[in-house]
Amino acid sequence: MSILKIAKIGHPVLFKEADTVNSISKAEIKKLVMDMSETLLDANGIGLAAPQVYVSKKIIIFRLDEESQINNKVKIRVLVNPSFKNKGKEYEEDWEGCLSIPGMIGKVKRFKNIIYQGYDLKGRLIKEDASGIQARVIQHECDHLNGILYTSKLVDPKYFGFADEIRNSIKNEKE
Numbered sequence: 301m302s303i304l305k306i307a308k309i310g311h312p313v314l315f316k317e318a319d320t321v322n323s324i325s326k327a328e329i330k331k332l333v334m335d336m337s338e339t340l341l342d343a344n345g346i347g348l349a350a351p352q353v354y355v356s357k358k359i360i361i362f363r364l365d366e367e368s369q370i371n372n373k374v375k376i377r378v379l380v381n382p383s384f385k386n387k388g389k390e391y392e393e394d395w396e397g398c399l400s401i402p403g404m405i406g407k408v409k410r411f412k413n414i415i416y417q418g419y420d421l422k423g424r425l426i427k428e429d430a431s432g433i434q435a436r437v438i439q440h441e442c443d444h445l446n447g448i449l450y451t452s453k454l455v456d457p458k459y460f461g462f463a464d465e466i467r468n469s470i471k472n473e474k475e
């Protein structure tokens with residue numbers, strides 16, 4: 301396994317629609333997913349999409365929330381050709397970051413509850429519900445596959461900036 305270089309905002313690979321994966325069992329895809337997992341853990345991220353490591357294919361990975369973890373081990377879910385639908389009509393606005401936009405965060409409106417689906421590495425269909433942060437991560441990663449970064453979805457342009465500045469100002473407002 302190896303740690304891959306992460307594409308940063310400005311690189312065209314992040315603004316392109318990714319290709320659908322036709323054969324899931326390919327050794328090449330398995331290796332890519334292993335490397336993406338190692339890269340995600342190394343960067344201390346929650347989710348990663350293949351275009352972020354310069355591979356324009358419809359593959360995302362993300363950490364499953366704590367309830368889904370076994371023996372405190374981080375569980376990473378792989379989804380090939382993923383998609384999602386909103387479940388209910390609730391939205392949530394919250395801050396999010398992206399490994400391709402290091403040090404910065406922005407406030408984005410997302411569906412609160414979703415049903416997502418995709419294929420695992422054995423080609424089995426996964427179909428599950430997600431809500432809150434987990435739903436947010438999946439929506440964020442699926443956007444990457446369509447060449448969309450969260451910076452184009454900000455609830456307000458002023459709700460974007462360096463994480464330390466924003467955290468400081470939120471703290472000062474509360475005091």
Ligand code: ZN
Nearest residue numbers: 397398399400
């Ligand atoms: Zn991202």
